Amino acid sequence: MPKRVLVVEDNELNLKLFCDLLRAHGYLAEPVRDGREAVATALRFEPDLVIMDIQMPHVTGFELIERMQRDAALSRIPIMAVTAYASHEDEERIRTAGARSYVAKPISLARFVEQVERLLASASNEAV
Template identity: 75%
Template sequence: MSKKVLVVEDNELNLKLFCDLLRAHDYIAEPVRDGREAVERARAFEPDLVIMDIQLPNVSGLELIETLKADAQLKPIPIMAVTAYAAKGDEERIRAAGAEAYVSKPISVMRFVESVESLV
């Protein structure tokens, strides 16, 4: 059975790219454009992995990671953070919030797929 991946990304091009890549590798991709819907959608979809953009409007990806990891039902789900703003110390803050993996944008397709495969 195919693994399910929840993709939280507000940029339409990135969202399409991530979902297309996942589907090409036999994953079921569920797009979420608004981070405010991420926790509710994660509960309903029960993904095997969450891919989380860090720079989201209305809510921080870091806050969402902390919220997901604080929820007993969602805590076991691995989170792969993706961000274009990779400043010194960002990866440490993202991992401290609870993300198991970190990929910077623009993504390397191979690294993206390898990271997904290592987490599910």
Template identity: 70%
Template structure:
């Protein structure tokens, strides 16, 4: 059965790449380019997974992860979050996981690692 994946990514090429990869693996996707719209989109789309950039305009991925984890809808608050980011240092991964992300993939992504992490989280 197809899983629903919300992709939050401000870069249009990355959004298309991630969405195409996910659809190629039989997942339904919805893309959001602005972090300000992500929480509302997640409530409406009801994803099984959220793939999220950390460097977003207007609202950082850190803030967005915290908003999702604190959401009054317990089902949404429990959705796994995979951060996909150019922050590539060991401390960056620790900060991202401490904020509430379940997985971390650095950019530029390895397609195999991206797909493997999605599979693990779903």
């Protein structure tokens, strides 16, 4: 059964790129364009991984990560942040919020897939 990945991204081109890339690697990708829908969609979709843009309108990725970490049904799901923020302080803030990793924009396709695979493998090992 393919691993399920929720992609939260307000930029339509990035959302399509991430979902197409995930699907090409055998994952089931569920797009979410508006961060306000992310938690409800995650509860319904039950993803194995969440890929989250940090800079979004209405609700930031930081806020969504923190909400997911407080929800018992979602807190076990690893989160990978995708962001234009690339400083050491930004990485620290992203990890402190609860993301397990991050990829800086513009993304390297190989690094993106590598991080997805690493996080999913890590989450599978924790579940055993």
